[in-house]
Amino acid sequence: MAELQPVALTVNGTRHELVLDTRSSLLDLLRERLGLTGSKKGCDHGQCGACTVLLDGRRANACLVLTVAADGCDVVTVEGLAHPLQDAFVERDAFQCGYCTPGQLCSAVGMLEEAERAGDAVDDAYVRERMSGNICRCGAYPNIVAAIADV
């Protein structure tokens, strides 16, 4: 028997109150219930980063977050993102098929905030290491790194 539970969370500034199966992942909530299909389901195991969102301001894999565990949280998906990095991705042609791009963007925004918090200098090697949780099958990595370096 499915276990149902009430959940309240804010997504891109809009508060949602729902009753959900406890098994629902945050990613499935976003895509299937809220119609926010920007966050992608790549591997569904936390290995590809295509589902990356900002959870209370920090980048996280939405596929591994149970929605009930995100009760009370503030979620920002690529649909709610407004950051110079998005222009930089366009300027630098930092994608080919675009499937990984929403996750790359959310992850990079989170990564830059982490670097600031830790007081780290950001160079190309640092970006490559700290963005290793976002896989790009088209291999657009050089331009992704360049776009991130621009902001």
Place this chain on the structure above:
Amino acid sequence: MEPFAYRRATTVDDALRTPGATFLGGGTNLVDLMRLGVAAPDRLVDVSRLNAEIEETDGGGLRIGAGVRNNDLAFDGRVRERWPALSEAVLAGASGQLRNLATTGGNLLQRTRCSYFQDVTKPCNKREPGTGCPARDGDHHNLAILGWSERCVATHPSDMAVALAAFDAIVHTSRRLLPVVELHRLPGDDPARDTVLEPDELIVAVELPPLQVARSSTYRKVRERASFAFALVSVAAAYDGADVRIALGGVAHRPWRATTAEQAIRDGKSFREAAEAELAQAEPLRDNAYKVELATRTIVRVLEELAS
């Protein structure tokens, strides 16, 4: 995924009010195992918001709450200054977004990534006791060379735990204090049990005692790609000419404190002799003998760097 009841604990006492429950931290391993069918808890108690502070202890140590997220631990200025290998080890694990979710307690209790354990269509003594261990004659190139048993050749995947083992960290549970090197078991006849924890025993914190030599420490992880991969071999080491600490990852069912090598160095042996003395205990499998030399060389390289 099987259905389950979920409850968010408000205190440690509250977390212990559901006997037989499975504790949920960041979920980065547990939720995946539930999706794979490897784990099927019927009651989850979410402890990820408990004990989320890092506090100074008397004498210059730290008490890291079990709910401290991996990135918060790695970025902590006190950890970076006094136990740099711990910060480096945490940052060597997983990815940035996983480290924002994963907790200190959960990192210690993550399960092996042995491919047979994670595949419910295969036998595995750890997942289903008595069904056998296909890894012994199968794909074991990244499995144990030390301390394994006929029943299980899995390795513990944590990087953080290797640094904690080197630094004599103490695990605080809801019932007792436990040196972190005694938390994880060797597989023996009961590989289903990763740790000595009892049912309904909750990790609440990890204590780092003050350790002068830890200021001169580093973590080296050798893997099959540059980032976001589990260790083939890893070394957490601290050395300042007067004192030494060494622990290995990726080689055994638990973080492997290299006490033989440490003693050899205290006895005046060379780094190479000390590393070889430690690895003399290794019993490599058909396809992982490379780890013996790899671990030996990595120990030597790390100690040389710390000595220079």
